Amino acid sequence: xDHRVLGISFAFISGSDSALLFETLKGSSEEVYYARHEGRxxxxxxxxxxxxxxxxxxxxxxxxxxxxFIQIAVWVLALLLTRTFTEPDRQTSVPKSHIVEALQSTRxxxxxxxxxxxxxxxxxxxxxxxxxxxWLVQPYMQDGGVPVEWFGPIWAVANLSxxxxxxxxxxxxxxxxxxxxxxxxxxxSLGGYLGLGLVGGVWGFLYYYLLTCMRGxxxxxxxxxxxxxxxxxxxxxxxxxxxxxxxxxxxxxxPLVGKLADRVGVQLTFLFxxxxxxxxxxxxxxxxxxxxxxxxxSR
Numbered sequence: 001x002d003h004r005v006l007g008i009s010f011a012f013i014s015g016s017d018s019a020l021l022f023e024t025l026k027g028s029s030e031e032v033y034y035a036r037h038e039g040r041x042x043x044x045x046x047x048x049x050x051x052x053x054x055x056x057x058x059x060x061x062x063x064x065x066x067x068x069f070i071q072i073a074v075w076v077l078a079l080l081l082t083r084t085f086t087e088p089d090r091q092t093s094v095p096k097s098h099i100v101e102a103l104q105s106t107r108x109x110x111x112x113x114x115x116x117x118x119x120x121x122x123x124x125x126x127x128x129x130x131x132x133x134x135w136l137v138q139p140y141m142q143d144g145g146v147p148v149e150w151f152g153p154i155w156a157v158a159n160l161s162x163x164x165x166x167x168x169x170x171x172x173x174x175x176x177x178x179x180x181x182x183x184x185x186x187x188x189s190l191g192g193y194l195g196l197g198l199v200g201g202v203w204g205f206l207y208y209y210l211l212t213c214m215r216g217x218x219x220x221x222x223x224x225x226x227x228x229x230x231x232x233x234x235x236x237x238x239x240x241x242x243x244x245x246x247x248x249x250x251x252x253x254x255p256l257v258g259k260l261a262d263r264v265g266v267q268l269t270f271l272f273x274x275x276x277x278x279x280x281x282x283x284x285x286x287x288x289x290x291x292x293x294x295x296x297x298s299r
Contacts, residue, residue, distance in 0.1 A: 015239030017041070022227045022235065023088040034227065036170035039220035043166040046216070050159035053152050105234045109241055116229040116238075118288040122182075123222040124246045125284055129189045129277050130215035131250060132257055133196070133270075137208050140266040144201050154205060158212045165216025173221050178292050181221065186281045188214035190274055197271030204267075225292075 018038060025031045059066045109116050133140075141151065173181050188210045195207030223239075230238050261269040 014243040015236045015241075018223055018227070019236035019239055020085070020088070023232060026088070026232070033170070035173065035220040035224040038223055039166040039169045039216075042216070042219050043163040046159045046163040046166065050156040050163070053155040053159060057152055101234075102237065105237050106241060108234070109230075109238050113229055115291045116226060118284065118291050119222060119225045119229065120242050120245065122284050122288045123218070123226070123242065124249055125277070125280055126185055126189065126214065126218050126222070127246050128249055128253070129193075129273075129281070130211050130218070131246075132254070132273060133192070133208055133211050135254070136257070136261060136266050136269065137196075137205060139261070140196065140200075140270070141205050143266055144204050146202055146205060158209065161209050161212040162216040165213045166220060167216075169217045169220040172217060179289050181217070182285050182289055185214055185218055186285055188217075189277055189281060193270050193274035193277060197267055197269075197274055200267045 018041075021037060021041065022031075022034055025034050025037065030037070056067050059070065109120060111117070138151065141154070146154070176184065192207050192210035192214070195210065196204060199207060226239065226242065227235065257269065257273070260272060264272075
């Protein structure tokens, strides 16, 4: 029951935090720096996860319930912080039917708005590319003979790499431009899977960091593109739709990937996933970049 309640709470948060941040910045001089602020928000969250990876084991050995009590205190502080929020000025409308509104938002995101459609699809595929290894890298390291005492620090470094990449996302995008950074996402994804699939052994896990860097760079930039295509009244809902589609994608494919790993081994599974993403990512990335080019050409 506790996990279901936690899942419901995260479902309510999903999309709302990024929507609130964008609406707060909208209309101000900071709106153009949304990706920078989003990167900072995600980066600070990853720092928390990294600290948890390092210290949770020590806390547990001191007192098994101590990590849970600290987590309760953290959420109480978060609750108090939300009481200081103020609702930003935005366009609102009272829907006659929430179901109809949800269906209309889904149609707008996936059918009517081509740029938003390809933004969501590319973001979901890249998200899945960075998510499968989260569940596979531990058995991969076990098979490779990585000492168990390394697992915590390795996980902490993974979160820190996401942090640094998220903080650098805005500047990296400005420096490289749209085409080059999308190409970088594809290369980091395929390079990470290829390395994990070919190298193995004690140090093969290092290729996992290519995927964590892609994850950090991708998040703020792709959210920025999506935010620009969504109206204020539907912003949180469509961002939640993106999260829902990502979760559904993992629910449908995750068990199949797990069965494949059980049958052929984790390392070979990474090679199969590399092939799958090599087929899926380039055409979707091309469609996304073409939509961006047509958008600029129409201005």
